[in-house]
Amino acid sequence: MELQAIGVQHPAVRQVQHIQNNTAPNRYRLFVAEGLWAHNMLLEHNAPIDTFFWCPEAIYADEAHRRAEEIAARAERSYRISLRTLEKISERDKPDGLLSLAALPQWAPEDLRLGRQALVLVADGVEIPGNLGTLIRSLDACAADALLMTNRKTRLTHPKVIRASQGTILTVPTLEFPEVAEAVAWLRRHRFTVFLADTDEAINYRKADFSGRTALVVGSERYGIGNAWYDHGFQRVAVPMLGSGDSLNVSVSASVLLYEARARKSGW
Amino acid sequence: MELQAIGVQHPAVRQVQHIQNNTAPNRYRLFVAEGLWAHNMLLEHNAPIDTFFWCPEAIYADEAHRRAEEIAARAERSYRISLRTLEKISERDKPDGLLSLAALPQWAPEDLRLGRQALVLVADGVEIPGNLGTLIRSLDACAADALLMTNRKTRLTHPKVIRASQGTILTVPTLEFPEVAEAVAWLRRHRFTVFLADTDEAINYRKADFSGRTALVVGSERYGIGNAWYDHGFQRVAVPMLGSGDSLNVSVSASVLLYEARARKSGW
Numbered sequence: 001m002e003l004q005a006i007g008v009q010h011p012a013v014r015q016v017q018h019i020q021n022n023t024a025p026n027r028y029r030l031f032v033a034e035g036l037w038a039h040n041m042l043l044e045h046n047a048p049i050d051t052f053f054w055c056p057e058a059i060y061a062d063e064a065h066r067r068a069e070e071i072a073a074r075a076e077r078s079y080r081i082s083l084r085t086l087e088k089i090s091e092r093d094k095p096d097g098l099l100s101l102a103a104l105p106q107w108a109p110e111d112l113r114l115g116r117q118a119l120v121l122v123a124d125g126v127e128i129p130g131n132l133g134t135l136i137r138s139l140d141a142c143a144a145d146a147l148l149m150t151n152r153k154t155r156l157t158h159p160k161v162i163r164a165s166q167g168t169i170l171t172v173p174t175l176e177f178p179e180v181a182e183a184v185a186w187l188r189r190h191r192f193t194v195f196l197a198d199t200d201e202a203i204n205y206r207k208a209d210f211s212g213r214t215a216l217v218v219g220s221e222r223y224g225i226g227n228a229w230y231d232h233g234f235q236r237v238a239v240p241m242l243g244s245g246d247s248l249n250v251s252v253s254a255s256v257l258l259y260e261a262r263a264r265k266s267g268w
Numbered sequence: 269m270e271l272q273a274i275g276v277q278h279p280a281v282r283q284v285q286h287i288q289n290n291t292a293p294n295r296y297r298l299f300v301a302e303g304l305w306a307h308n309m310l311l312e313h314n315a316p317i318d319t320f321f322w323c324p325e326a327i328y329a330d331e332a333h334r335r336a337e338e339i340a341a342r343a344e345r346s347y348r349i350s351l352r353t354l355e356k357i358s359e360r361d362k363p364d365g366l367l368s369l370a371a372l373p374q375w376a377p378e379d380l381r382l383g384r385q386a387l388v389l390v391a392d393g394v395e396i397p398g399n400l401g402t403l404i405r406s407l408d409a410c411a412a413d414a415l416l417m418t419n420r421k422t423r424l425t426h427p428k429v430i431r432a433s434q435g436t437i438l439t440v441p442t443l444e445f446p447e448v449a450e451a452v453a454w455l456r457r458h459r460f461t462v463f464l465a466d467t468d469e470a471i472n473y474r475k476a477d478f479s480g481r482t483a484l485v486v487g488s489e490r491y492g493i494g495n496a497w498y499d500h501g502f503q504r505v506a507v508p509m510l511g512s513g514d515s516l517n518v519s520v521s522a523s524v525l526l527y528e529a530r531a532r533k534s535g536w
Contacts, residue, residue, distance in 0.1 A: 168512060207536070239527065242409060243440075244435070245408050245435065248406060248409050248523070249519065252402060256523055
C-alpha cells in the first residue's frame with residue numbers, strides 16, 4: 001500500500017495531539033482509535049474515519065496488515081508515519097501500527113425511538129472518564145435506550161471514556177442537556193418515571209415500581225446528584241449500604257439499578 | 269510537635285518508594301496512605317501504622333494539623349520531612365502533608381465466622397488494580413463475608429487497589445489461595461454452593477438458587493475464569509448481555525450478582 005509519508009510537524013499529527021489533550025475545538029466529536037481491536041470496532045460499526053495513520057514497521061499481526069487496507073479505503077485521508085512519529089502520538093506502551101481519528105455518532109433527542117418500557121440513565125456531573133465509559137458499557141449490556149448527561153464534567157471523546165466503554169460508545173445513544181431543567185422537561189414530555197439514586201430518604205431499589213418508562217439518575221463521585229434534580233418531587237431509590245463505606249462506585253450502583261429495572265421489565 | 273527531620277536518602281523514605289513500586293519484599297502487607305481522608309480511615313479502623321511522615325509546610329487544613337499528633341502517637345516511628353522530600357514520595361499533585369506506611373490486616377481462613385447464608389466472592393486472575401479495589405468496595409457494601417483470590421495477578425497493597433476500595437480494604441476479609449484446588453476444597457468443606465460467572469451455557473442469574481452459603485466466581489478481564497474452575501461441575505450464571513458488547517466490566521458484573529444474592533438472602 002502506497003500512502004503519503006508525513007512527520008511530526010504535519011498538521012494531521014498535531015491534530016491528533018490536540019484531540020488527545022482537548023486543546024482545540026472538536027465539533028465533529030473526533031476521538032483517537034488505536035490498535036487492531038479498536039479498528040475492527042470502527043469497521044464493524046461503520047464509524048466515520050477522518051484520518052488514518054499507518055506505521056507498517058509497528059504492525060505485528062497479519063490481520064492488522066490486511067485491515068490497514070480496508071481502513072485506508074474507508075478513511076477521508078490516510079498517511080504513512082514513522083515509528084518515531086507513532087510513539088509521539090500513541091498512548092500505548094507498544095503501539096501496533098494502526099491509529100485513526102474517528103468521529104463519534106451525534107444523536108439528537110428526536111432520533112430516539114422510545115418504547116413503552118423505555119429505560120434511560122442520567123449521569124449528572126460524573127467526573128471520572130473511566131466511570132463514564134463503564135456506564136456506557138453497562139447501558140449497552142442491558143439494552144438501555146440512552147445515556148443523558150447533565151452538568152457534564154468529562155468529555156465523551158476522552159481516551160479513557162472510549163477505552164472503558166469497550167467500543168459501545170459507538171452504539172449507545174448519548175444526549176447532553178445544557179440545563180437540568182431541559183432534561184427534566186424532556187423526561188416529563190416523554191412520560192418517564194424518574195428515580196434519583198440516593199441513600200437519603202430512599203426506598204429500597206427492589207421495591208421501586210419500574211413499570212412504564214424509567215429514568216434513573218446518578219450523580220458525581222464526590223458530590224452526588226446536583227440540587228436542581230431535587231426540586232421536582234422525584235422518588236429516591238437506594239441500593240442498601242450494609243458495610244463500613246457510605247457509597248458504591250457510581251458505575252456499579254448505576255448498573256445494579258439498571259439491571260434491576262431491566263429484569264423487572266423483562267419478567268426475569 | 270517535635271519530630272526527627274529526615275531527607276530523601278533516609279532508609280524510611282526509600283522504603284516508601286519500594287512499597288509504592290513493589291521493588292522489595294512486603295511480608296507485613298504495608299501500603300502507602302496519603303492525606304487526611306486516608307489517615308482518618310486508618311485511625312477509625314485502628315490500622316497498624318508503621319511509619320508516619322509529617323510535612324507541616326504542606327498541610328492546609330486545620331483538621332490535618334490536629335490529626336498529625338494523633339497519628340504520631342499511634343505510629344511506630346514518626347519523622348518530619350521537607351516539601352521536596354514529600355513531593356518525591358507522594359503520588360498526588362497536591363500532597364497534603366500526611367503520609368504513612370500502614371499495614372493491611374492479615375486474615376486466615378479459620379478467622380472467618382460463616383453464617384448459614386454466608387456470601388463470598390472469588391476473584392480469579394483479576395488484573396486491573398482499580399477493578400480489584402472496586403470489587404472490595406462492593407463486597408463491603410453488600411456485607412459479603414470475604415474476598416477469595418486465586419491466580420492472583422495484582423497485589424492488594426497497590427495504590428490503585430487502596431484508592432478504589434475507598435478504605436474498605438481495611439475491613440473486608442481477603443484470603444489468597446495459591447491453588448484453585450485449595451480454594452475449591454475450602455469452599456466444599458464449608459458447604460458453599462459455587463457459581464461461575466460466565467455467559468456460556470449459563471442460567472440467567474435471576475433464576476439461580478442463592479439459598480445457603482453462596483460463592484460467586486469472576487474471572488480476569490481478558491481471559492475470564494481459569495480452566496481449573498471448570499473441572500468441578502459448578503453451575504454457571506450469567507448476567508444477560510443484550511447489546512453489542514460481549515461482557516460487562518468485572519466489578520460491575522460481580523456487583524450485580526452479589527446484590528442479587530444479597531437481596532434474595534435478605535428477602536428484599
